[in-house]
């Protein structure tokens with residue numbers, strides 16, 4: 001049953017890594033089991049909830065739908081890489097706390113990264129664009145409004161301060177959302 | 180427990196303190212059971228029943244055991260145990276028969292999840308299908324198949340629940356107040372209406388998961404995404420006959436609960452797998468599909484409401500039948516049926532009232548607690564009923580509510596006298612109605628288009644549903660630097676209670692809130708007893724326990740300081756991290772010099788580490804009389820109201836909520852941001868129940884929409900254009916600083932308010948939920964056809 005294994009090279013939150021993964025292994029599983037990054041959450045495992053959202057070359061993707069091997073040679077950003085280079089919270093993270101945009105917190109890493117992908121490609125989004133960007137991220141606790149407020153506030157702050165971009169997200173930002 | 184601190188300026192309670200769990204969560208370092216792995220851990224999967232009702236004729240696990248990596252295979256026949264919170268009616272894995280489609284019949288633990296999955300597929304089970312009963316009305320027929328022929332033998336909480344052996348009735352709760360016949364005689368008009376709610380899911384983002392290890396010396400290690408570590412331990416102990424002190428339950432961060440993680444769930448099964456696998460730790464994580472069809476949900480309801488009313492709108496009699504579609508097991512659902520009965524008339528003063536609430540077994544996914552615990556369900560009918568009556572009597576829906584609502588001097592339907600301070604439903608209604616411009620001329624959409632505008636109101640109330648002896652405790656443990664560890668065993672799975680408790684502790688101890696460290700993991704070996712984290716009771720009871728513990732700390736600090744400062748204890752004040760003499764503030768001692776004991780210059784030492792102990796037990800609750808339901812079931816009542824303004828598109832049946840205003844009498848706001856965000860979250864969850872969520876079953880009782888694609892919970896696109904929150908503060912005299920719970924309440928009565936607004940917009944009455952575009956559109960078409968035929972007649 002041991003499936004074929006492959007070594008892949010990728011940049012994780014700005015640092016080059018090489019890991020061995022199985023051919024069938026999802027990126028989400030590789031994150032947890034090979035890279036010991038447990039910030040991304042599994043809410044459904046089938047691409048329906050967005051809790052596993054990570055950034056692949058700056059684009060938000062559902063890590064439960066991407067095979068680990070597909071990340072070969074690419075830049076991967078996770079919630080663990082969202083803070084500023086000095087370790088302090090990013091404006092987005094700060095805004096989530098200030099606006100109480102989280103309760104149980106299980107959707108939060110995915111929510112923050114969907115927002116990060118949006119702000120990368122569109123630093124001054126309208127409310128509608130924010131809603132669109134997180135429409136694939138289910139949250140059962142917050143009722144979304146505080147999340148939308150937090151993202152809007154962070155966008156304003158980052159735009160004003162000339163955007164401090166965390167290294168993880170520094171790759172070219174594609175359009176929209178991946179699988 | 181009202182604090183002395185009421186008398187002075189509050190520094191932390193009521194202040195905008197940000198959530199203390201915020202940083203861990205935005206950094207992704209809050210660890211949930213989902214994220215955990217233990218050395219040597221095996222992965223489990225379950226196999227579920229494809230039938231709603233069937234006999235298990237033969238089981239063959241031979242092939243499954245051969246799958247490489249498999250360490251344990253279990254079927255129901257291996258496990259002669261029953262579990263349950265109120266009604267002990269459920270086997271760990273189905274034995275002899277399966278009672279719902281999705282029920283777990285077998286389980287495997289293996290080195291990888293894939294191997295466990297494959298082994299499950301290779302377990303061969305032969306079934307003989309049996310007739311299934313899929314509806315509570317059918318289940319009450321005299322010749323209905325019995326879901327539990329052995330009902331008489333089941334253990335249960337005696338004197339509280341009343342099953343009817345030989346039928347499908349798991350519990351019958353009666354409420355009898357006044358003289359019903361006289362009440363109907365006093366009425367000018369009598370109305371009868373029927374309503375229904377489908378079963379729905381909590382849909383918390385983190386599915387149930389647990390890791391359990393059966394140690395060789397008989398101890399059991401459990402880490403679980405559970406709401407109530409002590410209840411897990413208690414029920415586990417009863418199930419297996421293992422002493423409590425040999426069972427260790429830990430609960431880290433939990434990804435949402437809403438009632439669905441109360442009681443006990445996966446732990447017994449995972450324990451049995453670990454035992455079979457020679458004591459290796461085993462982890463079972465429920466898949467999203469299983470979360471829908473295997474794990475419990477909110478039970479469905481059918482209501483029949485007969486109302487006697489005077490022409491001025493005053494209700495003289497109310498006769499209600501609630502039929503709960505409990506599904507295959509009723510371990511928790513019986514208490515939903517009970518709680519929803521004793522508050523089953525809504526927040527109204529009803530002089531003559533009969534309620535029969537029957538919790539009925541069917542061959543469907545079973546019911547459990549879900550945010551609001553029966554209240555969203557019954558208030559859908561109660562609040563729609565009032566609007567239907569108001570229209571017939573040409574009364575304003577606002578006026579009929581104000582005219583009937585509970586006020587000081589009323590008695591509830593269980594005979595509890597309403598005093599001046601338990602909360603004001605009338606003020607809530609006023610605030611919500613005013614916010615949407617109730618009574619003012621409406622600015623509707625341009626005539627001629629397909630959109631219609633309407634407004635609706637609904638009231639609500641709820642008290643914690645819990646045993647009379649419910650208690651909890653708190654420990655405040657000073658550290659050497661005079662920071663404090665706060666230990667409780669109620670779980671904060673998102674409600675924000677820990678932040679509120681930290682504020683209370685800071686206030687009472689006279690320390691900055693950042694010096695209070697709430698120990699996040701609940702642990703039956705270390706954190707003190709709490710019954711369960713349910714029913715919006717934690718801030719109230721936990722808050723009181725923390726106040727008690729803080730006072731214990733202060734007494735210890737004062738006792739030592741009195742000796743050092745040569746002053747009587749009664750003249751010492753504790754504030755700003757110091758104990759000082761009241762009339763001579765210069766004479767003071769920093770807490771730091773006291774919390775581990777005070778040392779005199781010559782080396783002599785007195786006192787010792789300061790550890791405060793606090794507790795609280797529900798006050799004055801009584802059992803309900805089995806025949807009349809009279810008694811005192813409620814620790815506190817939280818009242819609230821919603822007002823909705825919406826537009827409905829008659830061409831599609833789509834509803835757009837323009838403004839949803841909510842008002843609650845929270846007693847005292849401990850943290851405004853948290854109250855507001857609890858309300859927003861609850862309202863949006865209520866919108867899910869109102870307009871989109873329902874379980875779909877086929878004719879054989881098979882679940883048809885087990886996943887987020889076919890079962891739609893609200894997304895960011897589905898929220899109202901505007902939501903507003905209004906807070907009323909009538910202090911609860913025995914609540915911490917006057918506060919009462921408000922975690923569940925925001926979702927209650929959302930369906931009623933939307934249904935009433937829809938009726939206002941369209942002139943069409945809806946009696947069933949959800950109000951999805953299909954149902955609304957078909958009703959519009961039907962009404963249109965009826966109108967055309969009427970015109971042609």
Ligand code: FES
Pocket residue numbers: 041042043044045046047048049050051052053062063064065
């Ligand atoms: S876990 Fe739900 S989308 Fe990936």
Ligand code: FES
Pocket residue numbers: 101102103104105106107108138139140141142384434435673
């Ligand atoms: S905060 Fe709980 S799911 Fe979003």
